Amino acid sequence: MSIRIDHETGLITLHTLHTSYQMWADGQGVVHHLYYGPAIGGSDLRGLEFYSDCGFSPQPAGMDRQRDYSLDTLCQEYTGSGVGDYRIGCLRLAGPDGSRAADLRFVSAEAVPGKYTLPGLPAACAEDDTCETLRLKLRDAVHGLTVTLLYGVFARADVITRAALLENEGNGPIRLDKAASACLDLPFGPWELIHFHGRHCMERQPERVPLSHNIQTLRSARGASSHQHNPFAILAAPHTTEEAGECLGAMLVWSGNFKIECEVSQMQSTRLVAGVSDDDFSWTLEPGGQFAAPEVLFCYSDQGLSELSARYHRFLQRHIIRSPWRDKPRPVLINNWEATYMDFDAQRIWDIARQARDLGVEMLVLDDGWFGERSDDSSGLGDWQFNEKKLGCTFDQLIGRVREMGLLFGLWIEPEMVCTNTALYAAHPDWALTIPGRAPATGRSQLVLDLGRPEVVDYLYSLFHRLLAEHDIAYIKWDMNRNLTDVYSRVLPPERQGEAAYRYMLGLYSLLDRLTRDFPQVLFEGCAGGGGRFDAGMLCYCPQIWCSDDTDAIHRIKIQYGTSFGYPPCTMGSHVSASPNHQTGRSTPLSTRAVVAMAGTFGYELDLQKLTDAEKEMVKVQIAQYKQLQPLLLEGRCERLTDAVTDTCFTAWQFTAPDRSRAAVSVVVIDPQANPWPIHVRLRGLDPQALYHESLTERVYTGAALCHAGLTLPILQGDFPAVQIMIERTESL
Template identity: 50%
Template sequence: MINNWEATYFDFNEEKIMNIARTAAELGIELFVLDDGWFGERDDDRRSLGDWVVNRRKLPNGLNGLAKQVNELGLQFGLWIEPEMVSPNSELYRKHPDWCLHVPNRPRSEGRNQLVLDYSRQDVCDYMIETISNVLASAPITYVKWDMNRHMTEIGSAALPPERQRETSHRYMLGLYRVMDEITARFPHILFESCSGGGGRFDPGILYYMPQTWTSDNTDAVSRLKIQYGTSLVYPVSAMGAHVSAVPNHQVGRVTSLKTRGHVAMSGNFGYELDITKLTETEKQIIKEQVAFYKDVRRLVQFGTFYRLLSPFEGNEAAWMFVSEDQSEALVAYFRVLAEANAPLSHLRLKGLDPNQDYEIEGLGVYGGDELMYAGVAVPHRLGDFISMMWRLKAVQR
C-alpha cells in the first residue's frame, strides 16, 4: 500500500493525491490510502474531528469521485478515520459538548488539540455507527485505518450518576467493541487496521475486529528492528503494519538506505509512506523491484513459521526468518546496525529447515539444511552502518 500522510500531511488537494496514486500504479502498488485531512475544515490538527463530511474544497469530486479515479488506475482505495475523537473546534462539539469524557466543573485536558468521545454512552455510539457507516458506504472503500491519537483523561460521563463514574472506562470499551462489531459486520469486505499513535492499543480485543495494527508511528528502520522484534514475541507478523518512509526519518532524523528500509518493512504488512512523486528514477526502480519481490514472498511472510535468530536487544545485529509449512522455502532477513573495524566473520544459524533437504540460497550457493542450522551461513562482509541483507532459500534435489 501507499499512504499519503508523510508525503502531504494536511496540505493536499485532489490533483496532488492523484499524482501520488498514478505514480503508485506505475510502481505496482495495489492500495492507496487517504490519511487525515479529507473532512470538515481539517487543514491542521486543531479542528474538525467529529465532522465526518468530505471537504469539497480539497476534494471537489468527493470521496466517491476520488476513489473511482484511483480504482481506474488499478488501485484499491482506503481511508483514515478517527471516530473516537472530537475537536473542541468542531460542529459536533459545539452541538454536543457533553458527549466527550469529562468531569463536571473541571478543565477538559486536550491532547493533540482533541478530546475523547464518551463511548460509554449509547447515544454517542449509535451516532458514530451511523455516521461512519454513511462515510464507508459513500465510496468503494476496501481498507480503513482506524486511529486513536491520545490518552484518556478526566474519565467521567455525563450519562452516569456520581456513584457510578468508575464504570466509565469499562463501559467505554464495551461501547467501542459494539461500534466496531456493528461497523465491521456491515462492511465485511473492508480490511480494518487499528492504530493508536502507532501500537498504543495493539491488543487481542482490538485484533478481534481489526486483524492488523499499525505497529508504531516511529517508522525509522533501525528503531523498527526492536519494535517489530519485540511485538513478534506476542503477536503474529501478519498483524503488524510496516512501511518504508522518507529520510531523514520524520521521527528520529536518521538516514538509512531504501534497501534497508524495505527489508525491515517487508517483515510485516508491507507498505510505503513517503512522497513517491519526488523520488529519482533509480529510487523508483528499487521500489518497483521491492514491490514485485514482496508480492512473490508475502504468503511466506504472512503465513509461514516465524523464527527469531538474533535479538536487536542483545547486540549490534538482528535477524529473523520465515519458513513455509512444508519446509520447501524460506526467507531470511539480517541486519547490522553499526560498522565495526576488523569485525570477525559472522555465521548466522538458521532454524526450522528440513535437516535432510538441500537448499539453494540465491547468490550464495547450495547447502544442506542441517549445515545451515548447525554451522550457519557465512554473512558477507559489508562496509557502512545500517546494513541489511535478505536471502531466499528454495529446496533443491540432492
C-alpha cells in the same frame, strides 16, 4: 476428551496436544491449582501439594484444628477476599451490608462442547470441534455472589483460554472494586518475568527480570492498552532461551485499562493475576446482574520462547482474527501522510496515486486532513464531511479517479475523538468525557467521546456505515490519538462513575463489531498513535495494526522484534518511509527500509515522486519480492535469530514455510565495523535431510548444515546495509 472431571475425587484435568492443566476441588470446596506444564497423561498430582503449619496464616472456618491448611499457602484457581489469603487477590468488593469478604467455594463443574462467548467482549472463537469448554462454578453463600470460571481448551493449538463471569444471585447490590479474569498459581519455581514496555514511537521493548518476593505490576490506566505496557507477559525459567526451556504466556484479549500482577509467596509459589485494572474501577452488581471479566490466553512451551511465540501466532491467526482478510494477501499500499501531511488537494493525491500505480502499488490511502475544517490537528475531529473546498472535487470524484488508475482506495478516520470547535461538539458537548465544574485536559486539542453511551455509539455507527455504504472504500485506518482523562459519564450516577472506562471499551467493541460485520470486505487496520493499542482485543476486529509511528527502519527492528514474541508478523503494519527519517533524522538505504518493512504488512509512506529513476526501479523489484515473501508471513513460522535489544553489529530473523520447503532470512547491519568480525547466522527449522539452495552465494547445503554450521556473509559496509536470503528446497537426500 480434552477435559476430564472425576466427580468422586474432585480432580479436573485439561489436556492439549502437548500440555496438561490440573486442579482439584477438595472436601472444603476450595479449588486448588496443581499443575500446568508438559502432558502428564492420567496422573493424579495431589501428592505434590505441600502442607505446613505456617505461622500467622489462618485457617478457614471449620478447619481451625488443621493448622497446616490455610488459604494463605494453598495454590488456588481463583481467590476470594478477606478470608485469609494475603497475597494478590482476584476480588475486592463490598456486599449489601458493607462487608468486604468473599469466601468462594466449589459448586459444580461441567464440560460442554464448543467455545464459550462473553457478553459484549471479544474472545477467541472455535472452528468445528477445535475447542471444549469447562464451566467451573464457585459461590459465596453470604452475598450470593457466583463466579463462573470459564476455560476454553484448544487442544490442537496448545492454548487454554480463561475468563470469569460474576453474577449476583443475592438480594442486595454488590459493588465490585476488583474482578480479575484469571489467577495462575505455580507451586514451584523460580521464574523470570518477560514484559514489553515502551513509549510512543518505541513500543513493546522486551525486558527480562527475575521475580522476587515483592509484587511486580504491569498496568495501564490510560484508557487503552497503551504504548507503555502491553497486556502480555511471559514467565520463563531462568535458563530458558529461544530454542530450549520452560516458559508460559498470559495475553489479555482486552484493549483498555489492565493489570497483570506477579508475586512470589513466602512458600516460594508464584502467583500471576490478570484482568481489568482495579485503578479507579468499580462495578455495581444489582440482584440478577452480571459482570464479564475479559479473556486471557494461556500458553505453555517447554521448547523455548520461539515455540511459545509460534503457538501464539498460529492461535491468533486461527482463533482471534475473524476478518475474511485473515488468510488473504494484503494489498501493497501507499499512504500520503509523510508525503503531504495535511497539505494536499485532489491533484496532489492523484499525482501520488499515478506514480504509485506505475511502480506496482495496489492501494492508495488518504490519511488525516480530508474532512471538516481540518488543516492541522487542532480542529475538525467530529465533523466527518468531505472538504470539497480544500480538495477541489467531490469525494466520489476523488475516489473515482484513483479507482480508474487501477488502485484500491483507503481512508484514515478517528471516530472516538472530537474537537471543541466542531458542529458535533456544539450540538452535543455532553457527549465528551469531561467532569462537571472542571476544565478538561486535552491531547492534540481533542477530547474523547463517551462511547459508554449507546446513543453516541449509534450516532458513530450510522455516520461511518453511511460513509462505507455510499463510497468505494476498501480499507480503513482506525486511529486513536490521545489517552483518556476526565473520565466521567453524564449518564451514570455518582456512585457508578467507576464503570465509565469499562463501559467505554464495551461501546468501542460494539461499534467495531457492527461495522466490521456489515463490511467484511473492508480491510480494517487498528492504530492508536501507532502502537498504543496493539493487543488481541483489537485483533478480533482489525487483522492488522499500525505497529508504531516511528517509521525509522533501525528503530522498527527493535519494535517489531518485541512485538513478535506474542503477535504474528502479518498483523504488524510496516511501511517504507522517507530518508532522512521524519522522526529521527537518520538516513537509511531504500533497500534496508524495504527489508525491515517486509517483516510486516508492506507499504510505502513517502513521496514516490521524489525518488530517483534508479530508486523507482528498486521499488518495482521490492514489491515483486514482497509478493513472493508474503505467503511466508501469512502461513510460516517466524524465528528471531538474534537478540535485537542487545545486538551490537547486526540483527537477523527468518520466516519458514510450514512444510519447510522455503525460508527467507533477513540480516540488517546496525553498526558496520572496521576490521569486522564475520557476520554469521545459524538458521532454524529446516529439514535436516533435505538439500537447500541459498540465494546469497548460490550454493546448496543440507538443512542440517544451514541450521548447525550456518551461513557466513560477505562484508557489508556503508550506512546500515541489509540483505535478504531466499532458501529453497531442491531435493531430499
